[in-house]
Amino acid sequence: xxxxxxISFKGYWFIGSGQEAGAYADSLMLKSSEGLPYxxxxxxxxxxxxxxxxxxxxxxxxxxxELFGVEGSTIxxxxxxPNEKIGEADFSEMSTSGVLCFSNAQLPLSxxxxxxxxxxxxxxxxxxTKIDPYTGSAADGSLRSTEVCIPLNLxxxxxxxxxxxxxxxxxxxxxxxxxxxxxxxxxxxxKRRRGFGKCVVExx
Amino acid sequence: xxxxxxxxAIDGISINETHANAFSTSCLDYIPGSAIMGALAGQLYxxxxxxxxxxxxxxxxxxxxxxxxYPIVDGNKVSLPTPMCLHYPKDAKLxxxxxxxxxxxxxxxxxxxxxxxxxxxxxxxxxxDAQLSDLYSVPCRFITRTAIDPLRQTAKDKTLHVQExxxxxxxxxxxxxxxxxxxxxxxxxIEAFLNKCIRVGNSRNSEFxxxxxxxxxxxxxxxxxxxxxxNELYLWCISDCEFINEDSGLSSSVPVLSNLxxxxxLIGEGCGYVPEKSFVRNITLRHFNRKxxxxxxxxxxxxxxxxxxxxIKQPLSEEQLLRLQNSGIGxxxxxGYGQVIVNPAWIKDNRAMADVKQLFESATVPSATTLKEAxxxxxxxxxxxxxxxxxxxxxxxxxxxxxxxxxxxxYQEMRKYLGTLDTEFKGPSKTQxxxxxEILKDIKEKHGGISEVSVGxxxxxxxxxxxxxxxxxxxxxxxxxxxxxxxxRFDCFANFVIDxxxxxxxRTKSVDYxxxxxxxLTKKDLRSVKNLDDLAKQYQKEESNE
Numbered sequence: 125x126x127x128x129x130x131i132s133f134k135g136y137w138f139i140g141s142g143q144e145a146g147a148y149a150d151s152l153m154l155k156s157s158e159g160l161p162y163x164x165x166x167x168x169x170x171x172x173x174x175x176x177x178x179x180x181x182x183x184x185x186x187x188x189x190e191l192f193g194v195e196g197s198t199i200x201x202x203x204x205x206p207n208e209k210i211g212e213a214d215f216s217e218m219s220t221s222g223v224l225c226f227s228n229a230q231l232p233l234s235x236x237x238x239x240x241x242x243x244x245x246x247x248x249x250x251x252x253t254k255i256d257p258y259t260g261s262a263a264d265g266s267l268r269s270t271e272v273c274i275p276l277n278l279x280x281x282x283x284x285x286x287x288x289x290x291x292x293x294x295x296x297x298x299x300x301x302x303x304x305x306x307x308x309x310x311x312x313x314x315k316r317r318r319g320f321g322k323c324v325v326e327x328x
Numbered sequence: 329x330x331x332x333x334x335x336x337a338i339d340g341i342s343i344n345e346t347h348a349n350a351f352s353t354s355c356l357d358y359i360p361g362s363a364i365m366g367a368l369a370g371q372l373y374x375x376x377x378x379x380x381x382x383x384x385x386x387x388x389x390x391x392x393x394x395x396x397x398y399p400i401v402d403g404n405k406v407s408l409p410t411p412m413c414l415h416y417p418k419d420a421k422l423x424x425x426x427x428x429x430x431x432x433x434x435x436x437x438x439x440x441x442x443x444x445x446x447x448x449x450x451x452x453x454x455x456x457d458a459q460l461s462d463l464y465s466v467p468c469r470f471i472t473r474t475a476i477d478p479l480r481q482t483a484k485d486k487t488l489h490v491q492e493x494x495x496x497x498x499x500x501x502x503x504x505x506x507x508x509x510x511x512x513x514x515x516x517x518i519e520a521f522l523n524k525c526i527r528v529g530n531s532r533n534s535e536f537x538x539x540x541x542x543x544x545x546x547x548x549x550x551x552x553x554x555x556x557x558x559n560e561l562y563l564w565c566i567s568d569c570e571f572i573n574e575d576s577g578l579s580s581s582v583p584v585l586s587n588l589x590x591x592x593x594l595i596g597e598g599c600g601y602v603p604e605k606s607f608v609r610n611i612t613l614r615h616f617n618r619k620x621x622x623x624x625x626x627x628x629x630x631x632x633x634x635x636x637x638x639x640i641k642q643p644l645s646e647e648q649l650l651r652l653q654n655s656g657i658g659x660x661x662x663x664g665y666g667q668v669i670v671n672p673a674w675i676k677d678n679r680a681m682a683d684v685k686q687l688f689e690s691a692t693v694p695s696a697t698t699l700k701e702a703x704x705x706x707x708x709x710x711x712x713x714x715x716x717x718x719x720x721x722x723x724x725x726x727x728x729x730x731x732x733x734x735x736x737x738x739y740q741e742m743r744k745y746l747g748t749l750d751t752e753f754k755g756p757s758k759t760q761x762x763x764x765x766e767i768l769k770d771i772k773e774k775h776g777g778i779s780e781v782s783v784g785x786x787x788x789x790x791x792x793x794x795x796x797x798x799x800x801x802x803x804x805x806x807x808x809x810x811x812x813x814x815x816x817r818f819d820c821f822a823n824f825v826i827d828x829x830x831x832x833x834x835r836t837k838s839v840d841y842x843x844x845x846x847x848x849l850t851k852k853d854l855r856s857v858k859n860l861d862d863l864a865k866q867y868q869k870e871e872s873n874e
Binding site: 164168169228 | 339467469471472473475476478481495496527531532533534535536537538
C-alpha cells in the first residue's frame, strides 16, 4: 500500500549537504546527481516521527514505535520464534524496524525535464550575521551565507505492508491518523526554527 | 532452470562492504545474491502456502543458487568482475582519453620471459564486458547524515557519519538457479517475485533500498563453453567462493580441490592448488542475521575476480566441465558464492590481450520497461512566473545584449588603456554608427536574409578602415612611444566588431537585430555610458514599447 504526499513550500527552504563553496556560500543545499533539490527520506521520516511522538503524547495516536521503529540501546540476544510477537518490554532494549517506508521527496519527472536549463535559478544565497548585544552592531567573524532553494512542490511516497500493519499495531484508521500527522508538520529542513522551510504537507 | 532478472535501483542502494564502525562506510558496487535471497525468504516464509521443507531446501542447501547481480553496462551489456590475472605495467596509463588501452594488458597466467624485467600492477576492481572494451564502475555517491536529538532539537552526539550508496537508476542482471523439482513447485512464485519491487540494503525504510525487479523469460546467458586443458583446470571466479579445510573444518583462504565434491576423480597424488599460476585474493565476511539480531560467524572467502589453477588427476570431458560451471564450487552457493567460468579460452590463448576477441559469450539484456511515474501535477504557477522573470532578466542581459555590451566595453577599455580623457572625443561618433546602420538597411532591402549580411561585411569593413577610418584624430587614438606617435586605428576595433558579427551570424541572429543594436549606439555617446546594465535595460524597455 502506498500513500503519496505533497510537500508545498511557502518560503525559502534549506536541506544541508555538509558542503561549503568558498566565497559563494558557507552551506550548500543538498542536490541530486541532476543538480535538483530533494528531501532525503530519512529527513521526512524524522519529521513525521517527531510530530507522531508529539501526537502520541497528546493522546491523538498510538503505536508510534511500531510505525517508525525503535533505536534500541542494547540487544537482548533473545531468540524470537517465527510467530512470536515482540512485546513492549522488548522494544525498549532491541532495535526494531518500523512498518512505514519513506522515499525521498523529489520534483516530478515532467518538472525535472522542464527545469533542465534553469536549475541555477532555483537557488539563491541568504546572508545572516550575529548582532553583538553590547555594541548593537554585527559581531566580527559571524557573517554566514547559506544557499537556499526557492519555494517548490515536492512529492514523496510512504509505503507499508497492510498485513504487517494489522499484525504489529492496533490502528484501524491508519490513513486518517496519517493525514492528521501531515497537518501537524509546518516546517521541514535546516534552520526551520529561524523561518526557513515553512510548508504544507498533504496526502494526495 | 535459471530465472534471469533485471534489477533497477529506484532509490539509492547501500549495502555495506565491511562491518567496520568507522566514520564512513563503503558500499558494494553490485547486488549480492544473499540480498535477493533474503528478500525472497522474507516473502515466502511469511506466506502460509509453501511447505517448510521446500523452503529449507530452497534457502538452506547448496542446491539453489542466487547469483550476484552485476551491473548492466553500455545500456544492455552483461558485465563480470575483472579477472585478477590481468596486469599492466606500473608506469603505464590504463586509460588513454577515457578509453581502455588494451595493448598494455597482460595475462599473467601465461609465462613470458620479457615480463620479468617489468614491474606490473594487478587490476583488482571494476567490471568488464564480454569484448573487454572497457573497465566499468558503478556510479556511487556519498551523503553525510546525522541524527537530531528529539529533546534538544540539535544534532545528536556521535551520530555524524558518511554513507556511500549506488546511485538510483543503475541496472543489474542476475539469476536464480533451481533444480527441476523445485522449479516445478516454486517456478510461478519465483516469477511473481521477480516482477516485484523489493527493498534491500541499509536504511530500507527511509531513502534507500527500492529495487525494481523485472523477470526476463526469453533471456539466457551461457557465458562459456569450456574446453579441456588436459591436467590443468582454470577457474575464473565470478563471485566470491567459500572453501573449507576438511581437516580443520574451518574456512580456507586457499582454494581446495577436494571441495569439488561432484568430481572425486580429480583428486590424486600431486594434484591440488597451483599457486604459481593462480591469482587469489581473500576477504572476510560476517553476514548479519536479523532474526538473531547479530552477526553470524566469520567466513573467509576467495574474492570474486580471482583466477584459480588446479592440477587434476585426469582431464574432464566437455560435458563434465559444463556441469561444473553450471553447478558452481564450494560452500553456501545459495548466497551466490561459488560461481565460476571454467577453462575460459583466452587464458591459454597465445595472442596478446589486445587481440583477444572475447572473454565470455556476450548477451544483450532486453531494455527495461519504462517505470511509469505518475504525473501528479505541473509546476507551481508562481514558480513558472519566477523562472520566466529570472530568465528574462539574467538571460537577456547576458545573451541578447552581449553585442552592445561588447562594443561599448571594448571602446571604453581602449580609451582607458590609452588614458584618453572623457572630455576628449576619440573614436566613432553617432553619425558614423548611423552610417553603418544605413549600410545594413541597404543590404536588407536589396538582399534580405541573414546570409546576405556577410556580403555587406566587406563594405562595412571598408567604410570603417578607409572611409571614415582614416588615420586622423577623429578615429584613431594616438599611442605615444618615445617621440613617435603611433595611431591605434579604428579598423583594429572594427575588425573585432566584424569578427563578433560573424560569430553572431552563427547564432542565427537576424539583420534587424544588428540594425537595432547599431541604432542604439547612434543614440548614445559612448564616452558617457557608465552602467552597461542600465543600457541593456533601456534597450529592453524600448523593445517592449515597440
